[in-house]
Amino acid sequence: MKIGILTSGGDCPGLNAVIRGIVLKGTTSYDLEFVGIRDGWRGVVEGDFVPLTRHEVKGLSKVGGTILGTSRTNPYEGDRGGAENIAKTLFGHRIDGIVAIGGEGTLAAADRLSKDGIKVVGVPKTIDNDLRATDYSFGFDTAVNIATEAMDRLRTTGDSHQRCMVAEVMGRHVGWIALHAGMAAGAHAILIPENPMSLDEITALVQSAHDRGRAPLVVVSEGFKLKGMEEAFSDKGLDAFNRPRLGGISEILAPEIERITGIETRSTVLGHIQRGGSPSAFDRVLATRLGLHAADAIVDEAWGEMVALRGTDIVRVPFSDALGELNTVPQYRYDEAAALFG
Amino acid sequence: MKIGILTSGGDCPGLNAVIRGIVLKGTTSYDLEFVGIRDGWRGVVEGDFVPLTRHEVKGLSKVGGTILGTSRTNPYEGDRGGAENIAKTLFGHRIDGIVAIGGEGTLAAADRLSKDGIKVVGVPKTIDNDLRATDYSFGFDTAVNIATEAMDRLRTTGDSHQRCMVAEVMGRHVGWIALHAGMAAGAHAILIPENPMSLDEITALVQSAHDRGRAPLVVVSEGFKLKGMEEAFSDKGLDAFNRPRLGGISEILAPEIERITGIETRSTVLGHIQRGGSPSAFDRVLATRLGLHAADAIVDEAWGEMVALRGTDIVRVPFSDALGELNTVPQYRYDEAAALFG
Amino acid sequence: MKIGILTSGGDCPGLNAVIRGIVLKGTTSYDLEFVGIRDGWRGVVEGDFVPLTRHEVKGLSKVGGTILGTSRTNPYEGDRGGAENIAKTLFGHRIDGIVAIGGEGTLAAADRLSKDGIKVVGVPKTIDNDLRATDYSFGFDTAVNIATEAMDRLRTTGDSHQRCMVAEVMGRHVGWIALHAGMAAGAHAILIPENPMSLDEITALVQSAHDRGRAPLVVVSEGFKLKGMEEAFSDKGLDAFNRPRLGGISEILAPEIERITGIETRSTVLGHIQRGGSPSAFDRVLATRLGLHAADAIVDEAWGEMVALRGTDIVRVPFSDALGELNTVPQYRYDEAAALFG
Amino acid sequence: MKIGILTSGGDCPGLNAVIRGIVLKGTTSYDLEFVGIRDGWRGVVEGDFVPLTRHEVKGLSKVGGTILGTSRTNPYEGDRGGAENIAKTLFGHRIDGIVAIGGEGTLAAADRLSKDGIKVVGVPKTIDNDLRATDYSFGFDTAVNIATEAMDRLRTTGDSHQRCMVAEVMGRHVGWIALHAGMAAGAHAILIPENPMSLDEITALVQSAHDRGRAPLVVVSEGFKLKGMEEAFSDKGLDAFNRPRLGGISEILAPEIERITGIETRSTVLGHIQRGGSPSAFDRVLATRLGLHAADAIVDEAWGEMVALRGTDIVRVPFSDALGELNTVPQYRYDEAAALFG
CATH class of the missing domain: 3.40.50.460 (Phosphofructokinase domain)
Incomplete structure (x- = not known):
């Protein structure tokens, strides 16, 4: 299987560690092949791909930002956007599926594409920690x-x-x-x-x-x-x-x-x-683990799902679990903190 | 109620943040009174106490080590050790209960003292992350x-x-x-x-x-x-x-x-x-929250229990849950990591 | 001799290290006595002094800010300002001389007070590195x-x-x-x-x-x-x-x-x-050395002079050397850097 | 002119910043051409060269270690060592001169080669700060x-x-x-x-x-x-x-x-x-400036000299100034520090 990887939305420390985790696990344990998609959904829509082998991800766990670039492009907009066009573009490049690393907008698009037949696995990314369905997201720490x-x-x-x-x-x-x-x-x-x-x-x-x-x-x-x-x-x-x-x-x-x-x-x-610079150790570990499990999800053909942290484990949840309401600070957590400055 | 606080075993970044959390919550929300116990169980056995008010814990969330000192004294050893002697010492200083912040040895002693009638609440401390019953312990990050x-x-x-x-x-x-x-x-x-x-x-x-x-x-x-x-x-x-x-x-x-x-x-x-120096933000937050919840546990008279992290929540568990087997790295976590260097 | 120490102007990492250096050298090598002057020249004018012994400066080399507080008060302004009033205030508290740690405004005031008969030794402080007569000032690094x-x-x-x-x-x-x-x-x-x-x-x-x-x-x-x-x-x-x-x-x-x-x-x-937080090692060393040499300058009665860095040595220069023109970036230093982005 | 650059001896934060400084100044201001010499003098002796253009030095000011590798090879040892052989090797690759970045051993070899007719400019490197003729060397801070x-x-x-x-x-x-x-x-x-x-x-x-x-x-x-x-x-x-x-x-x-x-x-x-990891800002600036001035020294044909820090300026000194006696801590600097723990 040949898989495209994209990062979308604002940059976040740990994106590169996710990419590295997917590629290392996918190539050494599973014989998957990868291509990098440039600048998020823009690269999917415009067919802008770069090689992505073990060599490209060397030493990336500590590197901030994303080597793939990122953008806020919506894959359903523009002349070449939409599920049908994207399916053609991917087919033309013999790409079987996508790992989309992004926040709410990205995952919503991934959810819609998934329902329209594109094979997508998701990795949640939000520096604000505003996504439900994952205890924490990398970059936040x-x-x-x-x-x-x-x-x-x-x-x-x-x-x-x-x-x-x-x-x-x-x-x-x-x-x-x-x-x-x-x-x-x-x-x-x-x-x-x-x-x-x-x-x-x-x-x-x-x-x-x-x-x-x-x-x-x-x-x-x-x-x-x-x-x-x-x-x-x-x-x-x-x-x-x-x-x-x-x-x-x-x-x-x-x-x-x-x-x-x-x-x-x-x-x-x-x-x-x-939001820039080298990720903390916590974020490197979380991002790497999400990447490793995303590779598993590909092999398990868990399309339409994203990997997420629950307690100390990485689990899979449907995209829809992360969408809709934001992960806001609950009142009891605010009250807990307020006891310190009361 | 007057409560003594002690830190025991090897020092660990976050000990002072726990102490601060207990004292701030206990004094501003509950009208508890506190004394510091010097050098872990040694201070209990020898009756070595110091004042511990809001003033003493000012600015402590970021300070490494423990202002109370620590030791590896076993409270059941020595002339003045043992539950009966300790009960007398505490009574003599009108101390109603203890918060013991420590690792496996400390919590085992706390468990035994608790069964012998001393009122103890525990806070798990292990830089190695080797205690069960808490997802992570402060200092580890x-x-x-x-x-x-x-x-x-x-x-x-x-x-x-x-x-x-x-x-x-x-x-x-x-x-x-x-x-x-x-x-x-x-x-x-x-x-x-x-x-x-x-x-x-x-x-x-x-x-x-x-x-x-x-x-x-x-x-x-x-x-x-x-x-x-x-x-x-x-x-x-x-x-x-x-x-x-x-x-x-x-x-x-x-x-x-x-x-x-x-x-x-x-x-x-x-x-x-x-193990020295200023704690990471993760550890400061975890330690502070454990301290805040330890104050709650005192007021709830949850003697014989310790506070612990589960997912994103602080919960209470009996001492015994943390004792016995160590929290070792499970095989699947090792295999997960090994995929990166295979 | 009893010496007052003040810090004046914007805070700067290393101020506390200077204070510590003066007090340690002055008390252990010379038998000087010190008082802290609160909030720069305000404390001189208003006679606001605090004890300053070896005990107060413990552990200060790495602590940001200034334990003495600072302000932008001009000692020649206000009812109680001016050299004559200040001389009376100092005499009333049996203070023989002052170490003034500050930037251009502070040193200009120190120069004028010095000419008006007040015994002052200076320590240059500028985070912007804008003072002449010293190669670098602490806080800049x-x-x-x-x-x-x-x-x-x-x-x-x-x-x-x-x-x-x-x-x-x-x-x-x-x-x-x-x-x-x-x-x-x-x-x-x-x-x-x-x-x-x-x-x-x-x-x-x-x-x-x-x-x-x-x-x-x-x-x-x-x-x-x-x-x-x-x-x-x-x-x-x-x-x-x-x-x-x-x-x-x-x-x-x-x-x-x-x-x-x-x-x-x-x-x-x-x-x-x-400008906040713990100083770099370079600034701790520079600030500490300036403090040590300021103590020497007191004993040598080098009033009207300030300590300064020249190459790797600490030297003394008259206040006037630091005043007047600012230490601007010379054209050749700018051109040197510009070669990198040309 | 085509110049080879080598790094020799123990690695040191700032080596890459020196290399970048030389290459950027040399290519944009002077039209010099560069090759990288692998693993110090070993690469000279064995003729092991790699391309070194503006592209290779991109982003290097903050990167620890040396992209050229390093070793402790003595250029006068081995079958292919010695000034005559080296001259042939350099001539064969049309290399006109060398910048040698290294410590006492390296500079002694550079001095000897220089006297034997090889064109060498030096950059002092010692993490211990043990070289005379420079106030500080990069890596030390x-x-x-x-x-x-x-x-x-x-x-x-x-x-x-x-x-x-x-x-x-x-x-x-x-x-x-x-x-x-x-x-x-x-x-x-x-x-x-x-x-x-x-x-x-x-x-x-x-x-x-x-x-x-x-x-x-x-x-x-x-x-x-x-x-x-x-x-x-x-x-x-x-x-x-x-x-x-x-x-x-x-x-x-x-x-x-x-x-x-x-x-x-x-x-x-x-x-x-x-000795590893990203250099401090001080070391990045010092190393970059030494690199810039080494490019100047090449153009000025200042063979047999090295660049060095004196006060806030970069100067040139003959190799011999850095050799012989080490830059030890003088007694007055030790006494100065000892006043703090006396």
């Missing part, structure tokens, strides 16, 4: 480590200047990175999309930490919304060029916290450094 | 990260000199650190106590990696035993002073690998650097 | 390491998405951090205050890297100015609240680069993470 | 950082167990790594080859730290010798197989310290992890 280390650094500046420091981390729809990094770094307030708060509630936490002699440390997910924020801030989401603001919610919060509490406050948007 | 980073470094030296590099990691009875660090670093052979191998089997893996143009990278648990090693090496376990050898199994393996394959081979014993 | 590691991470994202990544680093008036981090990370363009460039020149470098198949990596000092920028951007330096923009020059550059080249471009402002 | 971080980790274990921890670092003949890492990590004793001490002197320092309530931290260069050690230990330098002991001086010291002071003592030999 690396992002939490980077955010935690950054907050450790911010704390010393806060302490020296008696300032409140606000760190903005990734998480458009879910607050996992903020929850874990905030807990790890000992934040005095954790602000996540699942739990909107008012400025009064936030500044009460800041003031309380300050009153105990601490330099308040606040972590906020990029997707956090102030209670009633739509009204208060909706007209201010544009930058000086009338383009969507590059800055984030932390840049709105910091001056408000300073205004209300009188405590000097500074914000830092961690941004892209959270 | 940090150790794997350190070992992985060290092996990343060894690889560049191996590549530059076309050498075989042997890294010896912790793991007296179980091979989890070697398994995970080996998988993360892309080792060409992973040698663990659960899977004795002969020199021929090992050198075959080394030679195979060499023949593919790679500088062979071998990771070995300190507790790994060569098949038939008792005979071959038993008289050689002493150093030049006739004391038990400080060096490890890697120092036996390296010259043998070089002798048999002709490939220049160097060994490095990572040793104590694997 | 740590900042360059953090910026370099961040850019290593950004590169993998750039490579995976074929994007241009723009990293904004510290450096209001001088480009040393950008120069060193850019060279270390292999940037394709280094934009510094000393060398204004036009958008055309910048996009030519970006396009050239792109044409060679690379994902362009650009590093820019916060103080970089586009040629003719005053005209083009002066009315756009405000955020959506009409406050000075929190975002930086990179947020202006990124959309312009994308517009002109058509290459997707993202910016990241590293911000405060560059 | 990385090694010091790794050793410092390891000692930070050892300290938490020492504190938790009230143990004395002994860290053995590189440095066969000179103590620079021990001096800098010991200063950075706050060691209570620094033992270097330049300053032999007796067990009594060492244990006095250990005892003194212990008496002040500290867990003693000792750093020792691998080449440290106890006063009178030749007599006491000379017959014990062999391991259980009668081969030269793999373990180091720290394994001799630790049990002696424990025996004399009664303080539990553990040793760790950091070994090869000090």
Whole structure:
């Protein structure tokens, strides 16, 4: 069997380790043949393939990013898109099936293609940890480590200047990175999309930490919304060029916290450094194992399924299990963390 | 209620985060009072206590080691040991119960004391990840990260000199650190106590990696035993002073690998650097959560139980669940990893 | 002799190591006595002192920030400011002299106080490396390491998405951090205050890297100015609240680069993470040595002088040597680096 | 002109950055052509060359080790060695000159070849920092950082167990790594080859730290010798197989310290992890600059000279300046550090 591998959506530490795991297991245990698909679904649609043997995956477990490139192309769009065209393209290159490594959009497309007869195995990828059906996804641990280390650094500046420091981390729809990094770094307030708060509630936490002699440390997910924020801030989401603001919610919060509490406050948007670079050991192991099991899934012809972490085991679940609702932070996990800054 | 907290056995990154979690949750949510017990069971037996309030645990989530000190004292030994004496000592200091943070020996003692009427809640601690009843224990992830980073470094030296590099990691009875660090670093052979191998089997893996143009990278648990090693090496376990050898199994393996394959081979014993220093974010979160839930367990009077990780949740299990057999690497996990170097 | 120590201006990794060096050398070799002055010159003016013995400096070589706190207070301002008042305050607390650890503003004040009869020894502190009379200042190496590691991470994202990544680093008036981090990370363009460039020149470098198949990596000092920028951007330096923009020059550059080249471009402002946290080994050694030599300078009554690094030696120079012109990046150093991205 | 580049002796973080610097400057500024010489002088003697263009050096500034390989071959030995044979080999491949990147042995050979008419430019390489004529050499800063971080980790274990921890670092003949890492990590004793001490002197320092309530931290260069050690230990330098002991001086010291002071003592030999992996930013900048200036030196036909760091500048010196005496730690630098543990 000849299998194409693609990575799709935002890059994530561990993508290369997945690719390596699939190729090593597939070639040494099963005699599978692989090709790399360039830039996610774009490469499928346009028939853009590169060789992918044991040689190409050498030493990749620690390398960040993806050697295959990635894009946000939708395989059902464009002249050459759609299941029928894709089936022809794959047939023309004698490719029997695809491993699609990606997040919700990718897996939704994979699910639809699968139902339209394309043979696809999935590997979940989300740095925000927002996919259901897997306990954790690779990249998340690396992002939490980077955010935690950054907050450790911010704390010393806060302490020296008696300032409140606000760190903005990734998480458009879910607050996992903020929850874990905030807990790890000992934040005095954790602000996540699942739990909107008012400025009064936030500044009460800041003031309380300050009153105990601490330099308040606040972590906020990029997707956090102030209670009633739509009204208060909706007209201010544009930058000086009338383009969507590059800055984030932390840049709105910091001056408000300073205004209300009188405590000097500074914000830092961690941004892209959270998703690049060498994966943590946890993510390398998780990604490698997902790759190994994806090779098994191919041989078992488990099309329409994706591999996932449950406890300490890698299992298979239908694509649909990962789709629909996001994996949000449940209330009891938030309350657990909130006990630390109450 | 007034509760004593102790840490026992080898130090482990995350101990301070557990202590902080217990004290913060216990004082802010429950009105518990705490004292620190110095140097594990020694402090219980000798009545050596220190104040432990919110102030003492400030900023501890990221601090390695244990502020309470640790020892390997057995609470049933010595003049003032035994359940009856300990009960008197605790009563004399108006201490109602104990949180014991420790490994198998500690938990076995806690189990026995508990059966003898002392109120004890447990928190599992093992850097080797050798305890059953918890998916992972804090400290393990940090150790794997350190070992992985060290092996990343060894690889560049191996590549530059076309050498075989042997890294010896912790793991007296179980091979989890070697398994995970080996998988993360892309080792060409992973040698663990659960899977004795002969020199021929090992050198075959080394030679195979060499023949593919790679500088062979071998990771070995300190507790790994060569098949038939008792005979071959038993008289050689002493150093030049006739004391038990400080060096490890890697120092036996390296010259043998070089002798048999002709490939220049160097060994490095990572040793104590694997257990010190600031915990990884994963370990800080796990340790903090275990601490928070230990405070809950006290309030629920769940004496005789310990908190543990299952999937993404913290649960309670009786001490006995963690005792007896060790949490060894199962064959299917070893085979999974072996597919990478086959 | 009783000496007060103060840290002034922005915090910087290594401040605590300087304090420790002074106190250890002063107490063990010379029998000096020390007090800590809180929050820079504010503590001098207001007579805010704390004990500072060997005990307080224990373990400080690796601790970021400053245990003494810092501020931007000018000692010549306010009711209780000015040399005469300060002399009285110091006399009242039997303080014979001051070690002032700070940047240009601090050293200028120290110089003036010194000329007005206050006994002051200086230690240069600038994370931007903008002080003359010292080869390097502590904190700079740590900042360059953090910026370099961040850019290593950004590169993998750039490579995976074929994007241009723009990293904004510290450096209001001088480009040393950008120069060193850019060279270390292999940037394709280094934009510094000393060398204004036009958008055309910048996009030519970006396009050239792109044409060679690379994902362009650009590093820019916060103080970089586009040629003719005053005209083009002066009315756009405000955020959506009409406050000075929190975002930086990179947020202006990124959309312009994308517009002109058509290459997707993202910016990241590293911000405060560059100045916090544990110092690098280089900075710990430099800071410790400056502290040791500051103690010598006190005993030698070298008032009006500061300690500084020259080659591998610590020397003494008059305050005035560090003042006046900034230590800018000379043209030959910029040209040297530019050879890499030409 | 066509120039061969070789790396010789032990690997060192920054070798690849030097190679990249030479090739980028040489090809973009000067139209030089390069070939890589495999495995140091072996490749010269055996005529083992590989292509070396801009393509091969892409992204190398952060990559540890050397892409050219290295060995300890002496170019004057063997059938095909010697200046005359080498001249023929180079002529046969139309190679006009050589850049030799290496330590004392390499530079001595380069000096001799240069005097015998071969065109050679040198770049000093020593992780131990034992070469004269350059303020620092690349690799040293990385090694010091790794050793410092390891000692930070050892300290938490020492504190938790009230143990004395002994860290053995590189440095066969000179103590620079021990001096800098010991200063950075706050060691209570620094033992270097330049300053032999007796067990009594060492244990006095250990005892003194212990008496002040500290867990003693000792750093020792691998080449440290106890006063009178030749007599006491000379017959014990062999391991259980009668081969030269793999373990180091720290394994001799630790049990002696424990025996004399009664303080539990553990040793760790950091070994090869000090020389592998990605270079620090300082080393990347230094190595890159040395490479850039080596390209200049070629064009200037500065044969028989090497590039070196002096203050913040790169200068040229004759080979002979780096040979002869080693760059040892001068007494005043040792005394400076000793003030911290006195």
